Amino acid sequence: MRSVYLPGNWTELWEYLARNPRALLYAGGTDLLLKVRTGKVDPVALICLERIEEMKGVTESADAIRLGACTTLAVLLDHPLLQKHFPVLIKALRELGSPLIRRMGTIGGNICNASPAGDTLPPLYILGAEVELKTGSTLRTLPVSGFIRGPGLTQLQPGEIMSAVVLKKQPDYNISHFEKVGLRKALACSVVSMAAVLTLSPDGIIGKTRLAWGSIGPTIVTSPDVEDLLTGKKLTPEVLQAAAGIIRQELSPLDDLRAEADYRRDVAGNLLLRLADYR
Amino acid sequence: MKITFVLNGIKKEIDAAPDRRVVDILREDLGLTGTKEGCGAGECGACTILVGDEPRLSCLMLAAQLEGLNITTVEGLSKDGELHTLQQAFAGSGAVQCGFCTPGMLMTALAFLKKNPHPDRAAIREALSGNLCRCTGYQKIIDAVETAARTLSGKENS
Ligand SMILES: Cc1cc2nc3c(=O)[nH]c(=O)nc-3n(C[C@H](O)[C@H](O)[C@H](O)COP(=O)(O)OP(=O)(O)OC[C@H]3O[C@@H](n4cnc5c(N)ncnc54)[C@H](O)[C@@H]3O)c2cc1C
Numbered sequence: 086m087r088s089v090y091l092p093g094n095w096t097e098l099w100e101y102l103a104r105n106p107r108a109l110l111y112a113g114g115t116d117l118l119l120k121v122r123t124g125k126v127d128p129v130a131l132i133c134l135e136r137i138e139e140m141k142g143v144t145e146s147a148d149a150i151r152l153g154a155c156t157t158l159a160v161l162l163d164h165p166l167l168q169k170h171f172p173v174l175i176k177a178l179r180e181l182g183s184p185l186i187r188r189m190g191t192i193g194g195n196i197c198n199a200s201p202a203g204d205t206l207p208p209l210y211i212l213g214a215e216v217e218l219k220t221g222s223t224l225r226t227l228p229v230s231g232f233i234r235g236p237g238l239t240q241l242q243p244g245e246i247m248s249a250v251v252l253k254k255q256p257d258y259n260i261s262h263f264e265k266v267g268l269r270k271a272l273a274c275s276v277v278s279m280a281a282v283l284t285l286s287p288d289g290i291i292g293k294t295r296l297a298w299g300s301i302g303p304t305i306v307t308s309p310d311v312e313d314l315l316t317g318k319k320l321t322p323e324v325l326q327a328a329a330g331i332i333r334q335e336l337s338p339l340d341d342l343r344a345e346a347d348y349r350r351d352v353a354g355n356l357l358l359r360l361a362d363y364r
Numbered sequence: 365m366k367i368t369f370v371l372n373g374i375k376k377e378i379d380a381a382p383d384r385r386v387v388d389i390l391r392e393d394l395g396l397t398g399t400k401e402g403c404g405a406g407e408c409g410a411c412t413i414l415v416g417d418e419p420r421l422s423c424l425m426l427a428a429q430l431e432g433l434n435i436t437t438v439e440g441l442s443k444d445g446e447l448h449t450l451q452q453a454f455a456g457s458g459a460v461q462c463g464f465c466t467p468g469m470l471m472t473a474l475a476f477l478k479k480n481p482h483p484d485r486a487a488i489r490e491a492l493s494g495n496l497c498r499c500t501g502y503q504k505i506i507d508a509v510e511t512a513a514r515t516l517s518g519k520e521n522s
C-alpha cells in the first residue's frame with residue numbers, strides 16, 4: 086500500500102515533497118496511474134495535484150495567455166480565449182483521447198509525459214510555447230521544444246513542478262491546421278499528426294509559417310527547410326508537393342507496430358498536401 | 365485511511381487503502397456492482413461515475429481522491445423504485461443488449477444532458493465517444509438519449 090497525498094495549495098505541496106522526495110506526482114492520472122497499474126513504475130507514495138486551484142485556469146495579459154499546468158484539456162477546449170487566439174491548439178484538443186479522457190487529463194500531464202504522440206505538442210512547438218518550472222520559490226522558464234529531451238524524457242529536475250504554459254498571442258497567422266491520422270476516430274493514438282500555422286495573403290502568397298509533426302520521431306519534428314521553401318511562395322499543390330518531398334527525405338520515423346516506417350513517411354508528406362484546401 | 369464522501373445522496377465513511385482504485389471500492393468494498401470495469405485503462409468508459417455533475421472514470425481514480433466528493437453511480441439514478449427517465453428511454457429504445465456498457469453510457473449521457481438539454485445527434489455521438497459498446501451499434505443508444513432529452517425538456521416546460 087502506498088500513500089496518496091492531495092495537497093490543497095503550493096505550500097502544502099512543497100512541505101510534502103520535502104518530506105517525501107521520492108513520491109511521484111500525477112494530475113489527471115490518465116498516464117501515470119496506468120504505469121503504476123502495469124508495474125512500469127512502483128512509487129513509494131503518490132501526490133495528486135488536482136486540488137491545487139492555483140495550478141488551474143487560463144489568464145490573459147496584454148501579449149500572452151497563461152494556462153495553469155493542471156487545467157484539464159476539456160476546460161481548454163471550451164475556453165473562448167484559446168478559441169480566439171490559438172485555433173490550432175483547439176483543433177488538436179478536439180482529437181485528443183475522448184471527452185472522458187479530456188475531462189481528467191491536463192495540459193501539464195500531456196507535456197510532462199513527453200510522448201512523441203502527445204497531441205498538444207505539435208501546436209505548442211509551432212506557437213513557441215514556454216513552460217514555467219517551479220521549485221519552492223525559484224522559477225525558470227524554458228521553451229517547450231527545449232523542455233522535451235526524448236520519448237518520456239524532460240528537463241524536469243527532482244522536486245521540480247510545471248506550474249504553467251505560456252503562449253504569446255500571434256495575430257499574424259490567419260490559417261491554423263491540425264490533422265491526426267489514427268486507427269480510429271476517438272481514443273486512438275496517432276500514427277502521424279501535423280500542425281501548421283500560416284499567414285496567407287489575399288492573393289495566396291504564404292508569409293510566415295510554422296509546421297510540426299507528431300509520432301514520427303523520438304520527439305516532435307520541425308523542419309526549417311520546409312518552412313523556408315514555403316515562405317514567399319504561392320500556396321499551390323505543386324509547392325506543397327515539393328515541401329512534402331523534403332519532409333519525407335528528412336524523416337526517420339519510429340518503426341513500431343502501429344505503422345511501418347515507409348507508411349508514416351508517406352503520410353507525413355501527404356498531410357502537407359491538405360493545406361491546399363485553404364486556398 | 366478514513367475517507368468521507370457522499371455516495372448516491374448518503375454520507376459514507378469508509379476505511380480503505382488510499383491507493384485502491386475507486387472502481388474496486390465501489391464494486392468490491394461497497395457491493396455496488398452496477399459500475400463496470402471493462403478495460404481498466406481509460407479506453408471503454410464502462411466505469412464512468414459522476415463526481416458532482418461531471419463524469420469521471422473510476423478506474424483512473426484512487427480512493428484518497430474521494431475525500432469530500434459527491435459521487436453518483438448508476439444505483440443512484442432510480443428514485444422510489446422508479447427508473448430515471450434516461451433509463452426508461454434506454455429500455456424503451458432497445459439501447460441495452462448485454463448491458464455491460466449501459467451504466468457508463470447512462471452516467472455520461474446524464475451529465476451531458478444537464479449541460480446540453482437540446483442536443484442534436486452529432487453532439488450526442490461526440491459526447492458518448494469515450495464509451496464503447498460492443499453490441500448495439502450505437503444507433504439505439506443515440507435514439508434513447510434523444511428520446512430522454514425530449515421527455516426531460518417536456519417535463520421542464522409542463
Ligand atoms: C484511453 C486513453 C487515450 C488517450 N489518448 C490520447 C491522445 O489521443 N492524445 C494524447 O496526446 N494523449 C492521449 N492520452 C494520454 C493522456 O491522457 C494525456 O497525455 C494527458 O494529457 C495526460 O494528463 P494527466 O494530467 O492525466 O497526466 P498524469 O498521468 O497525471 O501525468 C503524466 C506525467 O506528467 C507528470 N506531471 C503531470 N503534471 C505535472 C506537473 N504539473 N508538473 C510536473 N510533472 C507533472 C506526472 O508525474 C507523470 O509523469 C490517452 C490516455 C488514455 C488513458
Ligand code: FES
Pocket residue numbers: 400401402403404405406407408409410411412421422423424
Ligand atoms: S474500465 Fe475504466 S475506462 Fe474501461
Ligand code: FES
Pocket residue numbers: 459460461462463464465466496497498499500
Ligand atoms: S450493450 Fe453490450 S456492450 Fe453495449
